[in-house]
Amino acid sequence: MLGLAAHPTFAESPGAPQGSRVQALVHMVRQDCGSCHGMRLTGGLGPALTREALAGFPLESLAATIYHGRPGTPMPPWSAMLNEAEARWIAQQLLQGFPEETTTPHIQ
Template identity: 45%
Template structure:
């Protein structure tokens, strides 16, 4: 019984103590997070940039439009928004690697 209790206490400690920092520094979001980001792109970003990213209130975000622009600069736009325009900052919801992942996803074309 006592051993079982120790095991129950040790598993979460090992899980968070060992696994979490490894993920925190990982530039590639976990598969579960990737599907959340994908959903966010379509629902939240798509509400301004168009369901097919051909543009709406926000500029088009198709691969052609993003070509030649720096991935880091575009990720900064996502994190900080563009003051004076409706483009809001997403820093409270996204990390830099997640913003970069979204940009890479848009660059590849969302339907690929």
């Protein structure tokens, strides 16, 4: 599997994270998001975040949920940890199928 940063959609996105920030965001999704959405993102306290589960959800809606959270639900805002471009990048990763833990993103 090609690394995430090598994929045209991710590498060319305006404001897409680079280098060690990609690694930090991948770790955040696996650990922090995984604590509620399941370590394999197949669901837990929160819904599944697999490509199949998210099919049909608009990118901008997912990015807004990541950035602003969902009031009245356990989904917190991540705006203190991410900027909006990073929230969008994570949403793109999820829509494409977030990589398995054994996959290490290629850092350019």
